Amino acid sequence: MSGQTTVAVAPVGNNPFLRAVAALSTLAGWCSAAMIVIAVGITCQMIFIRFVLNGSTVWQTEAVIYLMIAATLVGLPYVQRLRGHVNVDLIPLALPMGARRALAILTLTVSSAIVAMMLWYGYEYWHFAWDRGWRSDTVWGVRLWIPYLALPVGFGLLLLQLLADLLAVILKIDRPFGLEEH
Numbered sequence: 001m002s003g004q005t006t007v008a009v010a011p012v013g014n015n016p017f018l019r020a021v022a023a024l025s026t027l028a029g030w031c032s033a034a035m036i037v038i039a040v041g042i043t044c045q046m047i048f049i050r051f052v053l054n055g056s057t058v059w060q061t062e063a064v065i066y067l068m069i070a071a072t073l074v075g076l077p078y079v080q081r082l083r084g085h086v087n088v089d090l091i092p093l094a095l096p097m098g099a100r101r102a103l104a105i106l107t108l109t110v111s112s113a114i115v116a117m118m119l120w121y122g123y124e125y126w127h128f129a130w131d132r133g134w135r136s137d138t139v140w141g142v143r144l145w146i147p148y149l150a151l152p153v154g155f156g157l158l159l160l161q162l163l164a165d166l167l168a169v170i171l172k173i174d175r176p177f178g179l180e181e182h
Helices: 016-052 060-081 090-094 097-132 150-170
Strands: none
Touching: 016 060, 016 150, 060 150, 090 097, 097 150
């Protein structure tokens, strides 16, 4: 299946808030990519230790799992900024621009509310791990607040990006669902 691929980056105009959130989302994307590269490097090191040197590994598998989960969470705002999340546009395509705008505002508002709840509970979970000194039950025994920090950071940055997208639609800097008027 071949087709045309385009990258639709969320427009920011000259709005300082939108520009700042775009910069944060881009930084989060770079951090996410770095975590993936580090996880791949650790995996290669683990394979070398196990199968070439016939040694045992202690921390590698756990570190790779935490890095990949953190990369996913921290990468959320960057994917949102690039409009990379799944978008079903059958209904918005059928609507006139005014209704499309209202639907976009409703969708972004509900999405923001859901992500805000996930941020709240993610922060609460991270704080329990921090406050109670939780450690993993493995030989490595990593302090769990470190990998759990990806929950409030990732959802917090995603919430900021969603709010920026909502503001851009309200201020007519961005088109609802990125669709042209028909």
